[in-house]
Amino acid sequence: MxxxxxxxxxxxxxxxxxxxxxxxxxxxxxxxxxxxxxxxxxxxxxxxxxxxxxxxxxxxxxxxxxxxAPLALEDLEAIYRLRRLLEPDLARRSCLLISDAELDRLAAHAVEFGDENRSMDAIYDGHHEFHLALLGPAATPWDTRMLTMLWRAAERYVRIGFGLLDPDPDEHARRGRAHEELIAVFRRRDPDAAAQAVFSHLDHNEQLALGALRVLGSAQQSS
Known part of the structure; x- marks a missing residue:
């Protein structure tokens, strides 16, 4: 023990x-x-x-x-390819299963992502909990295991991107709004809309990570 x-x-x-x-x-x-x-x-x-x-x-x-492990474009693309297969499908089913009380709790939680005084570690701890709670009603233990592995693999890339944007106060507000919008879509109990909202959320984060890789690549070439 x-x-x-x-x-x-x-x-x-x-x-x-x-x-x-x-x-x-x-x-x-x-x-x-x-x-x-x-x-x-x-x-x-x-x-x-x-x-x-x-x-x-x-x-x-x-x-x-x-x-x-090095940061690599092909790894990032593979991570998000797998996430797009898993997360929108879970969202499609979870939006019909998750309770109104849980959505209310997550809505209050989403506001915290706009707090510019929160550390990156605190944001990410809360971010994982938020998305797992949102998709959890439809997730099996294997789904949860795979999600956790993919989120950890993606986190290095996205944290770099968030770190580059962190000085901008508007970015903090955008993070809060993005998660509030996910809750609003889930409240509609529309599987197609929920799947599309999660897909778009993934797409934004992947583009953010790709941008961070480009910045790092340019810095390494100029050094």
Whole structure:
């Protein structure tokens, strides 16, 4: 029990460091470095890296080292291709199952995405909870498992895009409105409209991530 708890804590800390960019794409590190930094043994670090490799966030090297997975256009396109297959279909069914009380709760939650004082970590924790609650009534455990993996894989890309836009106060307001509009569409109990709304939401976030990749590519070419 204690070993599993330590592994979960190490996994969460490494994931946070990768998603925030503290561990940059392509950066290599040894198990010894991570174990020393977190004051734990090799065993939970090794297990944590296996978890993160399954999420596509690290590449484990032969021996006792790992590399943060690089950001790649083909990976981003694959992630969103899979999300478009899964999420609009879940939205189509969930809009007929989700309760009015849950939609009211999520509507209050959506307003928080417009708060420019919230940290990126807080926004993303809430963002995952929001979308899982919205699609959850139609999701099986396997759907939830796949959604979580895809969201974690996409998060690095979208966070970079949001980070570039973060200084603009209008962007915070747009985030709030975008999620309020999803709730409004689900209230109509129209499966086609709900599926299209989620599809459009995915399309916007993918374009945001693509823009971030272009900016990073230009910066690397000029450096």
């Amino acid at each position: 204690a070993s599993r708890s330590v592994t979960e804590l190490v996994t969460a800390e490494l994931r946070r460091s990768i998603l925030s960019g503290a561990l940059a794409p392509g950066q290599s590190f040894s198990l010894r470095e991570i174990a020393g930094l977190l004051n734990v043994s090799f065993i939970p670090v090794r297990e944590a890296l296996r978890n993160l490799e399954a999420d596509g966030l690290v590449v484990i090297q032969p021996g006792r080292s790992a590399t943060v």
